Amino acid sequence: MTDPQIAIFMLCLFIVLVLLGFPIAFTLIAMGVGFGYYAYYQGGIETFSDIFNNNIFYLLNQNTYSVMENDTLVAIPLFLFMGYVVERANIVNRLFYSLQMAARNLPGSMAIAALLTCAVFSTASGIVGAVVTLMGLLAFPAMASAGYNKQFASGVICAGGTLGILIPPSIMLIVYSAIAELSPLRLYAAAMFPGLLLAGLYIVYVIVRVSFQPALAPKPRDEDVPPVSKIYFDLLVSFVPLTALIAAVLGSILGGLATPAEAAAMGALGGLILAILYRSLTWQKVKDSVFLTAKATAMVCWLFVGSWTFASVFSYLGGHDVIEHWVLGMNLQPWQFLVMVQMIIFVLGWPLEWSEILIIFVPIFLPMLDAFGVNPYFFAMLVALNLQTSFLTPPMAMSAYYLKGVLKDQIELIEIFKGILPYLIIVISSMVLLYQFPGIALWLPDYLFGPYID
Numbered sequence: 001m002t003d004p005q006i007a008i009f010m011l012c013l014f015i016v017l018v019l020l021g022f023p024i025a026f027t028l029i030a031m032g033v034g035f036g037y038y039a040y041y042q043g044g045i046e047t048f049s050d051i052f053n054n055n056i057f058y059l060l061n062q063n064t065y066s067v068m069e070n071d072t073l074v075a076i077p078l079f080l081f082m083g084y085v086v087e088r089a090n091i092v093n094r095l096f097y098s099l100q101m102a103a104r105n106l107p108g109s110m111a112i113a114a115l116l117t118c119a120v121f122s123t124a125s126g127i128v129g130a131v132v133t134l135m136g137l138l139a140f141p142a143m144a145s146a147g148y149n150k151q152f153a154s155g156v157i158c159a160g161g162t163l164g165i166l167i168p169p170s171i172m173l174i175v176y177s178a179i180a181e182l183s184p185l186r187l188y189a190a191a192m193f194p195g196l197l198l199a200g201l202y203i204v205y206v207i208v209r210v211s212f213q214p215a216l217a218p219k220p221r222d223e224d225v226p227p228v229s230k231i232y233f234d235l236l237v238s239f240v241p242l243t244a245l246i247a248a249v250l251g252s253i254l255g256g257l258a259t260p261a262e263a264a265a266m267g268a269l270g271g272l273i274l275a276i277l278y279r280s281l282t283w284q285k286v287k288d289s290v291f292l293t294a295k296a297t298a299m300v301c302w303l304f305v306g307s308w309t310f311a312s313v314f315s316y317l318g319g320h321d322v323i324e325h326w327v328l329g330m331n332l333q334p335w336q337f338l339v340m341v342q343m344i345i346f347v348l349g350w351p352l353e354w355s356e357i358l359i360i361f362v363p364i365f366l367p368m369l370d371a372f373g374v375n376p377y378f379f380a381m382l383v384a385l386n387l388q389t390s391f392l393t394p395p396m397a398m399s400a401y402y403l404k405g406v407l408k409d410q411i412e413l414i415e416i417f418k419g420i421l422p423y424l425i426i427v428i429s430s431m432v433l434l435y436q437f438p439g440i441a442l443w444l445p446d447y448l449f450g451p452y453i454d
Helices: 003-019 024-039 048-052 055-068 072-087 091-102 109-125 128-145 150-165 171-180 184-212 228-254 260-277 283-316 319-328 334-348 354-372 376-387 398-410 413-436 439-449
Strands: none
Touching: 003 024, 003 283, 003 319, 024 055, 024 283, 024 354, 055 283, 072 091, 072 171, 072 260, 072 283, 091 109, 091 128, 091 228, 109 128, 109 150, 109 184, 109 228, 128 150, 128 398, 150 171, 150 184, 150 398, 150 413, 171 184, 171 283, 171 354, 171 376, 184 228, 184 260, 184 376, 184 413, 184 439, 228 260, 283 319, 283 354, 319 354, 334 354, 334 376, 334 413, 354 376, 376 413, 376 439, 398 413, 413 439
């Protein structure tokens, strides 16, 4: 076999091992070292110490060091810590209740409140599993007791919980900026309107569907509605502080006052202050937040180490060149290239999560953007929208499994799958809108930072 053939075999073997359930990060490292030993092998092993005389070990060491010193990735643990602290500060239950009462006159008021709560909380958190799990425990029982259709309610929670990987400050965008070597500031600016667009389309869908099928979401009873003064007070206490914290973090980033890491540090401190003000901060909650932050950060960092090692060996063997020549040899138009890539990412979303798709497969297509004249920030937003589908596409829709995990026998998994399918169609529709009107993503970064120049 030639080196390029071995590279393609390496990629196919990795996909098979992932589907078999092997840990992603350590599979990448093991395959990178194994195939890298062959790629960099120079022969001449005479003593035991000569076994380690191979450049793959130097490459692995350098990749590990590069990840640990990457300034962009410093924002990840800080944003995660902010999210975990907010999650444990009992802010979300107050927020959901107050938004539900404020939207009581709209069709599907509780579903709208759940979507808005998911959007706000996932913006502060960026942790899809945490948002879906918490909203499953908080909003689903409330909707079920109010007579909401369970399938409809589960779709709302699963779709709303995934918004955190798109709406800034998104952990996914930080990871993407490190992979594609793009400005996280421009990525955040580019993601603002697509994220709000998707959340808005979800809400519009809920209102329209409930208007035609009122039985899905009964209106709240008059006796359950508190006085208007209490509704406004609850909104002031729950919605305003958290929104102000998010606005301060995003505003400092987009205004050029702070780097994402500095803004994340400010957000983490703000989350602690909010928890103190709500009298919900305990030493145990701080310990739990630190532990979960370290666990999630370690996973991301080892994914980077493994993927960069894997990608370096794959490229050295000629794998990237084979794929690039194959794609360029098809003489595709830019729109055909974009459709092909997005279809590949969509299919990969069935068995894989967003982190594996982003870190392993997206870099294969990034070098081709110049050849097709595609703006990298526009491409990033298409990918970011598409990655929503990795949580919503059966049979491996992770948001459905998160929700099923907390609801257990209250709902069947097939009902959750049916509930999220309309939102999957909405995500695809939003991608079509973005392609037709690129300014949805590009206007704000161009306005704030000037036109993009490669």
